[in-house]
Amino acid sequence: MTVLKARGLGRKYQRHWALTGCELDIPAGHVTGLVGPNGAGKSTLLRLAAGMLEPSSGTIEVCGGVPGSGPAQLAKVGFVAQNTPVYTNLTVAEHLRLGARLNPGWDDKLAHDRIARIGLDPGLAAGRLSGGQRAQLALTLGIAKRPELLLLDEPVASLDPLARREFLQDLMEAVAEHGVSVVMSSHLVADLERVCDHLVVLVDARVRVTGEVEELLATHRRLTGPRRDVDTLPADQRVVSARHTDRQSTVLVRTDGPILDPAWDVGEVDLEDLILAYMANPHVGRPSLGVVR
Numbered sequence: 001m002t003v004l005k006a007r008g009l010g011r012k013y014q015r016h017w018a019l020t021g022c023e024l025d026i027p028a029g030h031v032t033g034l035v036g037p038n039g040a041g042k043s044t045l046l047r048l049a050a051g052m053l054e055p056s057s058g059t060i061e062v063c064g065g066v067p068g069s070g071p072a073q074l075a076k077v078g079f080v081a082q083n084t085p086v087y088t089n090l091t092v093a094e095h096l097r098l099g100a101r102l103n104p105g106w107d108d109k110l111a112h113d114r115i116a117r118i119g120l121d122p123g124l125a126a127g128r129l130s131g132g133q134r135a136q137l138a139l140t141l142g143i144a145k146r147p148e149l150l151l152l153d154e155p156v157a158s159l160d161p162l163a164r165r166e167f168l169q170d171l172m173e174a175v176a177e178h179g180v181s182v183v184m185s186s187h188l189v190a191d192l193e194r195v196c197d198h199l200v201v202l203v204d205a206r207v208r209v210t211g212e213v214e215e216l217l218a219t220h221r222r223l224t225g226p227r228r229d230v231d232t233l234p235a236d237q238r239v240v241s242a243r244h245t246d247r248q249s250t251v252l253v254r255t256d257g258p259i260l261d262p263a264w265d266v267g268e269v270d271l272e273d274l275i276l277a278y279m280a281n282p283h284v285g286r287p288s289l290g291v292v293r
């Protein structure tokens, strides 16, 4: 089942396209990592999915409906925006009461347990919380809503390392126990490596690569060998990035078949290698032959 489907999806601000030609099928029951450079269009995609923005072109379907199209649709989707908005004059406890009132699937025990574990004072006004504590409150509201799809825009950016680890643990539990689907943007590749089994890389407003992490890792290889022109590689080895010194070439390729050329030393890639290769070289198939010293 697909939890987010985009077809020719685009969004422009004035005359600038923040997202364009976006084709996505994000499967249900997975944690999908959304990565890309600053300004790539990640928040724009998440806000389109949450129904906070209208597409300028194409279509987007979330949990089988049009984002933001009514109360039933809103109940299916949780969204924690990048600035983790909370009501500054309401206390932590009032936020939980509001959550319970507004959300049909609200898990009150989970919300209270989490707030207690984090150590947030229920009587404190949200405006007096630190940035990280505010993020924790917003994330608690998002998880306790028990949505079908949870959209998180850089959720852990302001959390300390321990809080980050615990939050990711909570997230994985929610996925395992309640089958919630998650799409989260992050610049922290190590975190994505821990929790994501699906990946979308956005660069320059376009989807550069998307797929199951396991499948992506299985089909990408790092080739190291005597310097050569990447145009001489077999057609089934799609060049993602290439670096050259005077004598040596290092090429990251996508291929389904084995690498038979004995001149290459063939290595596996990890998620960070893969993400950086796609982020560094947006012009797939047109790698630079510049010399790196």
Ligand SMILES: Nc1ncnc2c1ncn2[C@@H]1O[C@H](COP(=O)(O)OP(=O)(O)OP(=O)(O)O)[C@@H](O)[C@H]1O
Binding pocket: 013, 014, 017, 018, 036, 037, 038, 039, 040, 041, 042, 043, 044, 045
């Ligand atoms: N409200 C807006 N008005 C005009 N331009 C905008 C607006 N919001 C975003 N943009 C532009 O759209 C592009 C994509 O922005 P977006 O916030 O989606 O990127 P992002 O990938 O989330 O970036 P970051 O990693 O820095 O959070 C950027 O060029 C940005 O300047």
